[in-house]
Amino acid sequence: MNSPLNPEFTRxxxxxxxxxxxxxxxxxxxxxxxxxxxxxxxDASMRAMYPYALTIFIGATIIWGARMAYDSIMTELxxxxxxxxxxxxxxxxxxxxxxxxxxxxxxxxxxxxxLLIILLAPMDAVEGTFHxxxxxxxLFLTTTALAAHALAFLGALRVLNNEVLANKRSSxxxxxxxxxxxxxxxxxxxxxxxxxxxxxLLRIDWVFLNLLFFAFxxxxxxxxxxxxxxxxKTYPWAVLGFTFTLSVxxxxxxxxxxxxxxxxxxxxxxGYFLGGAATYxxxxxxxxxxxxxxxxxxxxxxGSFHEMLLDTPxxxxxxxxxxxxxxxxCLFYHPNGVTVLSRSINSYQSGLVILFILMLRDISLLYYxxxxxxxxxxxxxxxxxxxxxxxxxxxxxxxxxxxxxxLSPSNAGNWFGVIFAIIHLLTVAVLLTSRLNxxxxxxxxxxxx
Amino acid sequence: xxxxxxxxxxxxxxxxPKLRALNNVSFRIKxxxxxxxxxxxGAGKTTLLRCIAGLEFPLSGQIIVNxxxxxxDPRTIHRHIGYLSxxxxxxxxxxxxxxxxxxxxxxxxxxxxxxxxxxAAAEKLQIADRLPQLVGTLSRGLxxxxxxxxxxxxxxxxxxxxxxASGLDPDARHSLSELLCWLKxxxxxxxxxxxxxxxxxxxxxxxLVLKQGCLIQHSATGGSSNTSLVFLEIKLAQASAAxxxxxxxxxxxxxxxxxxxxxxxxxxxxxxxxxxxxxxLVNSGIAVISFSEAxxxxxxxxxxxxxxx
Numbered sequence: 116m117n118s119p120l121n122p123e124f125t126r127x128x129x130x131x132x133x134x135x136x137x138x139x140x141x142x143x144x145x146x147x148x149x150x151x152x153x154x155x156x157x158d159a160s161m162r163a164m165y166p167y168a169l170t171i172f173i174g175a176t177i178i179w180g181a182r183m184a185y186d187s188i189m190t191e192l193x194x195x196x197x198x199x200x201x202x203x204x205x206x207x208x209x210x211x212x213x214x215x216x217x218x219x220x221x222x223x224x225x226x227x228x229x230l231l232i233i234l235l236a237p238m239d240a241v242e243g244t245f246h247x248x249x250x251x252x253x254l255f256l257t258t259t260a261l262a263a264h265a266l267a268f269l270g271a272l273r274v275l276n277n278e279v280l281a282n283k284r285s286s287x288x289x290x291x292x293x294x295x296x297x298x299x300x301x302x303x304x305x306x307x308x309x310x311x312x313x314x315x316l317l318r319i320d321w322v323f324l325n326l327l328f329f330a331f332x333x334x335x336x337x338x339x340x341x342x343x344x345x346x347x348k349t350y351p352w353a354v355l356g357f358t359f360t361l362s363v364x365x366x367x368x369x370x371x372x373x374x375x376x377x378x379x380x381x382x383x384x385x386g387y388f389l390g391g392a393a394t395y396x397x398x399x400x401x402x403x404x405x406x407x408x409x410x411x412x413x414x415x416x417x418g419s420f421h422e423m424l425l426d427t428p429x430x431x432x433x434x435x436x437x438x439x440x441x442x443x444x445c446l447f448y449h450p451n452g453v454t455v456l457s458r459s460i461n462s463y464q465s466g467l468v469i470l471f472i473l474m475l476r477d478i479s480l481l482y483y484x485x486x487x488x489x490x491x492x493x494x495x496x497x498x499x500x501x502x503x504x505x506x507x508x509x510x511x512x513x514x515x516x517x518x519x520x521x522l523s524p525s526n527a528g529n530w531f532g533v534i535f536a537i538i539h540l541l542t543v544a545v546l547l548t549s550r551l552n553x554x555x556x557x558x559x560x561x562x563x564x
Numbered sequence: 565x566x567x568x569x570x571x572x573x574x575x576x577x578x579x580x581p582k583l584r585a586l587n588n589v590s591f592r593i594k595x596x597x598x599x600x601x602x603x604x605x606g607a608g609k610t611t612l613l614r615c616i617a618g619l620e621f622p623l624s625g626q627i628i629v630n631x632x633x634x635x636x637d638p639r640t641i642h643r644h645i646g647y648l649s650x651x652x653x654x655x656x657x658x659x660x661x662x663x664x665x666x667x668x669x670x671x672x673x674x675x676x677x678x679x680x681x682x683x684a685a686a687e688k689l690q691i692a693d694r695l696p697q698l699v700g701t702l703s704r705g706l707x708x709x710x711x712x713x714x715x716x717x718x719x720x721x722x723x724x725x726x727x728x729a730s731g732l733d734p735d736a737r738h739s740l741s742e743l744l745c746w747l748k749x750x751x752x753x754x755x756x757x758x759x760x761x762x763x764x765x766x767x768x769x770x771x772l773v774l775k776q777g778c779l780i781q782h783s784a785t786g787g788s789s790n791t792s793l794v795f796l797e798i799k800l801a802q803a804s805a806a807x808x809x810x811x812x813x814x815x816x817x818x819x820x821x822x823x824x825x826x827x828x829x830x831x832x833x834x835x836x837x838x839x840x841x842x843x844x845l846v847n848s849g850i851a852v853i854s855f856s857e858a859x860x861x862x863x864x865x866x867x868x869x870x871x872x873x
Contacts, residue, residue, distance in 0.1 A: 125666070130655070130658070194656060198617075198647065199649075204670060205672075406581060406623070
C-alpha cells in the first residue's frame, strides 16, 4: 500500500466519513429538498430549492464546518495526540491543508449538492442576494466557507500555542462570529457604491474583496502558526504583513479620487490603530509572557540578533509597527485632517503620542501583575487598573481640578499630557524592573519550590 | 562495537513563570543503554523528556541527540526519536491498523510495502490479532503496546518513555519489562521515567535521579553495577534505641538508617557477613523477625534523595 497524498487528510476522512454519515446526509438532503421539486420544469424546481440550498450551505458547510475545523485541533488536545503529531515528519503545510480539508470533508459532502443547485438555479433566484451571476454566488460562498474554516482553525491554533481560553467559551465565540456572518449573508446586500482608491465598487464586490483578503491571510496565518506549533522558527513576517496590508487595504475606502498626502496619512493612521489593537491582543493572549521576555533578554545578553528576531513575541513586533505608523502619521500630517473609523481626526499628534506611551505603560502594567498572580488573573487585574487610571481618575481629577492623568480632558491632546504619560510609563517601568530583579534572585535560589 | 553518547545534555535550564523546573542539568547517555529517570513528583522528569524530544524550548543550555543539536533543528531530530507520553496519545476512534498506518505514512517511511511493515511491528508487539479493533475498546496494557508500536514504527535510535508502567496490572508490567529489554536488544537506547522502582530494576542499566529540577545522581544499576555492597532491610518485633550503636560496631556495615520497626543498611556482599550480622543481632537481644535483601535501586534512590534534602 502506497502512502497517500496527505496522511492527515486521510486520517480525518477515516474519522469524519463514517458509513452512517455517508448514508444519512443524502437522505436528509432528499427530505428537505425533495418536496421543492415542481412539475413545471427544472427551472421552477431549482428556483424553489435555491433558498433551502443557500440556508443549508450556510448552516452546514460554513458554520458547522467552522466548528469542525476548530475541533480538529481541540480533539488532538483532548485525546493527547498532538505531541505525537508534532513529532511526525509531516510538513506544516501538509498539516494545515490536511486538517482543514479533512476535518470539514463531511461539511463539504453536504454542501456540494447545495452549491450545485446554487450554480444551476435561474438568474432571477440568485439576483436577490448576489447581483452578478451564479458563478459569482458560487465563488462568494466557497470563499466565505474557506475563510470561515480558516478563521476557526486559526483561533484553535492560537489557543493551542498559547493554551489560553482552551474551553468551549472560545469555541462558542468563533461560532457566534460565524453565525452573525452567515445571517448577514442571507440578507440581500445593498447596491450602495463604495469608493476604493478611486475605484467605484458595488457593496457586494467590496465584501467579496474583503472575503478574498481575509481568506488568503487566514490560511497564511494558519500555516505560520502551524510552523510555530511544529517548532519551525521563522521571522515574524506574517503578523507584519497582515497588519500592513490590512492598513493599506482598508485605508483605500475614501471619497478622495486620487492618492496624495491625505491618503498616506490615512494609511499611517490605520497602521497605527490596527498595530495598536494587534499589540494589545498579542500581549493579553500570550501565555508564557514572562518566560518569552526572560528568554529574549537571555538571547540578547548572548548577542544573537538572528535568534532574537526568531523569538520576539508578536506584540513586540506589532508595537514596533505601531511606532512606525505613529512616525508616518506625524510626517504625513494633513492640516485639514482625515476621517478614520468614521471619526474626524484633526489636530492629533500629541494625542497619538500619548496613546502610544499609554499602550507601553499598559503592557508594562500587565507584565508587572503577571509576575505576581497567574496570567489569567493578571490580565483582568491590569485591565482594572487601566480603567481606573484612564477612565475613573481622569473624570474624578477633572472635577477636582487635578491634572496628573494624561487622558483627563485638560491634558488629552496637548503636550502636558505627553509629559504625564511619560511619568506614568517610567513609574510602571521602575516597578516592573524591581519585580523582575526580585524574581531573578528567587529563581536562582529556587525559593518558589 | 564501541558505544557512544547518544544523548548529551549540557547546563539545561528550563523555567515556568515562577518556577525553575530544570536547573543546570547535565548528563550523557550511552548508546544501547536503558536509563531510568526517577525522582519525586514535580522533580522535572516530564519536562526533561519533553526538552530532549524537542517539544519544549528551554531557557538556556544545550541538548545533543545522535550528534545533532536538538534546539537548532528539532524537526530533523524527531526522525531519530520515538516518544511515548504517559497518556499514550492514540485516537480512540481509529482501529489499531489505521493508527499504525497513519503513523507509518506520517513518518514518511521509505519501504516497499507499508502494510507488511505494520504487520511485522504488530506481531513483534503481540497485537496482530487486534489490528481491526478500535483503539478505544482496548485495555490499558494493549493500548500501551499500540502506542509503543506507533512510537517505534520509524525505527528510532532513541526511545523516550514517560511513566509507561503507570496504571498497568502486574502481568502487563512484567510484559513491559520484557518488551523494553527486547527493544534494547534491537539496538535502541531507552530513557524511561517512572515511579515504580522495582520494575525499573528489572531492565535499567543506568539511573538518573532528579530532585527539584537538579540532577542529584547518575549511576549504573542492576547487572552493570560494579558495587560490592548489598542493601539489607531488617524488621524488628519492637523498636530498639540501641540498634544503631550495635550495628555500627559490626564490621562491613554502613549507611544505617533506623526508623521505628525498620532498619536499612549497607553490607559487603559476602554471604558470611550476613550470617555474622544476623548472629550478632540475635546475640545482642534484638528481636529480629525479618532479614532480607532490599531493592538496591530503591535504596540507592532513597539515599540520594535524602542526602540532598
